Amino acid sequence: MxxxxxxxxxxxxxxxxxxxxxxxxxxxxxxxxxxxxxxxxxxxxxxxxxxxxxxxxxxxxxxxxxxxxxxxxxxxxxxxxxxxxxxxxxxxxxxxxxxxxxxxxxxxxxxxxxxxREYEQPVNADSAFWTDVTFGARRPFARIEDYRNYLKQLAALPGYFAQETDNMRAGLARGFTPPRVTLLGRDVALASIAEAKTPQEVVFFTPFKTMPASIPATEQEALRSQAAAVIREQVQPAYARVLAFFRNEYVPKARATLAAESMPGGKAYYQSKIVEYTTTHLTAEQIHAIGLAEMAKIRAEMLDTMKKAGFQGDLPAFLQFLRTDPQFYAKTPQELLMRAAWIAKKFDAKADQYFGYLPRRRFAILPVPDDQAPFYTAGRGGPGAYWVNTWNLPARALYSLPALTLHESAPGHAFQMPVAQEQKGVPHFRRAYISAFGEGWALYSERLGTEMGIYETPYEHFGMLSYQAWRASRLVVDTGIHAKGWTREQAQAYLMENTALARHEVETEVDRYISWPGQALSYYLGQMAIQEGRAKAEKALGAKFDIRNFHDTVLQLGSVPLPVLQQRIDQFIAEGGKSPYL
Structure with a gap:
């Protein structure tokens, strides 16, 4: 059926x-x-x-x-x-x-x-233009031209910030803002730069701390002097102006409502986000129903896994045990990073059994920067990097780390994106990231970890199921908030009751869904499309089905709408399940 x-x-x-x-x-x-x-x-x-x-x-x-x-x-x-x-x-x-x-x-x-006019809201609970510009500043550059261009970029930053602030004012005037409650405390990243005592403490100075030996020492000193001046005289004042605007004008006047449908043109706007992030034309009501049905299936698996762990008690008691027992939490940031690295290497040992094509691009495992960590997700991955949030260690459960690592590093984002980038003869626009495909693949990667033997204990398997429930519950929570009148507390309670996420993570995640309508719908619907396509291929091909060929076929596409993925899987079946690289 x-x-x-x-x-x-x-x-x-x-x-x-x-x-x-x-x-x-x-x-x-x-x-x-x-x-x-x-x-x-x-x-x-x-x-x-x-x-x-x-x-x-x-x-x-x-x-x-x-x-x-x-x-x-x-x-x-x-x-x-x-x-x-x-x-x-x-x-x-x-x-x-x-x-x-x-x-x-x-x-x-x-x-x-x-x-x-989404540009009138260049900030949400997850990120903002003032945090986006800092990511390129966290490592040295290769050439002296890069340093010179970077100084020009820093000098241009005040003008760029002024344009973004004007956009925010226009959005504020028509009620097109994130809900006020999701913005509280998000001035930390602004303050860390605006209020730094010296330019050398500011993240934008980072590339100048260690510079390539190919740049003469006298030139290095001149560049450092110029950097200090532009940070002190232009960058910090620009951050200070946005900080004052954010604290004194924007947050106090931001909308009190939560639902996207309460914004100007809200119902049509939310449906446009559903189309963008799911690449389907499902309605909010249909997605809500899918979420409830999938949650029921996952909950049954969770109960079975709880029994395998030998726990005596009900699911709420088990969730409380997982959230509070010290055995499940790292003692230091280094321990968390090392455990993530170990899990990533466990995947490497299995990679050639599940994938024919392996990307050339490798990835580093890095801690989330301190100025962003308090409101950042548990981890995030992409080409070249897997960022692990080491802030607030009691919220970073080790039993969830295998699923998180598979999702964000390999075979998830830090694997899938380079595979897409390495395809030859593909138009430039095909390099763009489509959330339903990319997040669906990353969530599928978490499930794939079961077959690969990555989860070694019932607790780690439960951590994977908790993450599955987390993404399925997003279908319920996102549509509940934006189309069915749910409150923030109602959404938080739903996640607390149905996942093993720590309360801090539940709170930051719900605020992210509230301020970023539709994005949370990508994950589970994308995973469902891949799983259904695989089941169809396995049934049709029988003994001819090769998991490596299937995965290569899916990943070779890059990021595509889900209908395109399904059509390609049908073609894969019609061609007898052959590798796309033959």
């Missing part, structure tokens, strides 16, 4: 412009499509919304984000969408048909963001 998700996806595929039935490619259709996306990508690079293939190193400036520029982008993408709608997907060659489905969905999401 089909799930509600799989039933909905063919409809989504049609709406995303994907022709599911075979068709004869029309002469010239591919060329017309390529002309459109090539032109738009060059414009995107010129707007500094993307980096050109030949671009290397540090940019000397920031992209403009002021209202007239944003309106011009809306008009431009609206024109691109009209051009795309003049192409019949069925007339494209098979490869370009996939590209069209990915690209049209991408342009539609970018246009929706402009139509709803």
């Amino acid at each position: 089909k799930s509600k998700l799989s039933t909905a996806i063919p409809v989504a595929a049609l709406l995303l412009g994907l022709a599911l039935s075979p068709a004869q490619a029309a002469p010239g259709a591919d060329a017309r499509f390529k002309t459109i996306y090539t032109k738009e990508w060059k414009w995107r690079v010129a707007e500094q919304l993307a980096r050109g293939e030949e671009e290397r190193g540090v940019s000397p400036s920031f992209a403009r984000v002021d209202a007239p520029t944003q309106e011009a982008r809306r008009v431009y993408w609206e024109g691109i969408l009209k051009e795309l709608d003049g192409i019949k997907p069925g007339e494209l060659s098979p490869g370009e048909r996939v590209n069209f489905a990915v690209y049209r969905a991408q342009i539609a999401a970018l246009l929706d963001a402009q139509r709803f």
Whole structure:
């Protein structure tokens, strides 16, 4: 029997412009499509919304984000969408048909963001423009040109911040802000820079502390002197201005309501976020029902695992035991980091049994910076890095660390993203990250850990199930908050009752869902699509099914809408389950 998700996806595929039935490619259709996306990508690079293939190193400036520029982008993408709608997907060659489905969905999401003026809310409980700009400042640069460009970038920072602050004021005037409760305490990162006693204490000075030996010592000293001056005279005052605005004006006047549907154009806005983050056209009501059904299944697994652990008592007592017993928590940040590294190496021993193609890009395991850690997730991964939050160790359960590591490092984000980037002959826009696919894959990776033997105790297996419940409960909580009138306390209680997450993590996660509508829906729906596709392939192919070929087929796609993924799995089956690299 089909799930509600799989039933909905063919409809989504049609709406995303994907022709599911075979068709004869029309002469010239591919060329017309390529002309459109090539032109738009060059414009995107010129707007500094993307980096050109030949671009290397540090940019000397920031992209403009002021209202007239944003309106011009809306008009431009609206024109691109009209051009795309003049192409019949069925007339494209098979490869370009996939590209069209990915690209049209991408342009539609970018246009929706402009139509709803999302740029007027460049902050949420998870991140903000003033934290985003710090990530490039945490390691040395390779060339002297990078340092010079970096100094120019720092000098441009006040103007960029002024544009973002103007956008926030415009959003504030029309009630388009995160809920006030999710912003409390989020001024820590601003204060750490604005109120630092010396420029050398500021994160932006980090690249100047250790510089390449290829730069002469006298030049190094000159660059350090220039950096100190620009940080003291321009960067810190810019942070101080935003800090004062945030504390005295923005937070006090931010909206008191929680639901996205209570914002201007809220119902349509929330549905646009559902489409963007799930790549389906499911409704909030349908997603809520899926979440409840999946939670019931996972809860049954949790009870069974609790019995295997030999615990005498009910689930609430077991959750309390897991949250409070010292055996489940690291004593030092170094211990947590070392345990994460050990788990990552356990995957390496199994990798070639489950994947034919292994990415060249490796990843480091790093602690989340102190200025961001209090409101940061437990971990985050991507190309080259797996960030582990070592702040508040009593909230970082060791029994959840294997699932977290598989999700954020390998075979999750720090594995999947490099595989996508290493594919040859793929248009630039295919490098973009699609949350339903990327987060769905990372969550699937957690489940895959069971087959790979990563979870060695019932507690670690329960940690994986708790994470599964956490993501399934997001379907319930996100739609509950944004479409069904749930309170913050109601959402927190639901996570406390159905997962083993620590209270601190529950509170930060719920605030993230409240201030970032729809993003939390990506994970479980994406995982369901991959699991359903795999089950279908296993049944159809029987003894010919090779898990390595299946995983390579899924990952070779890069990030795609879920309908495209399902179509590719159908093709994989039709071709007899062969490797995509043959």
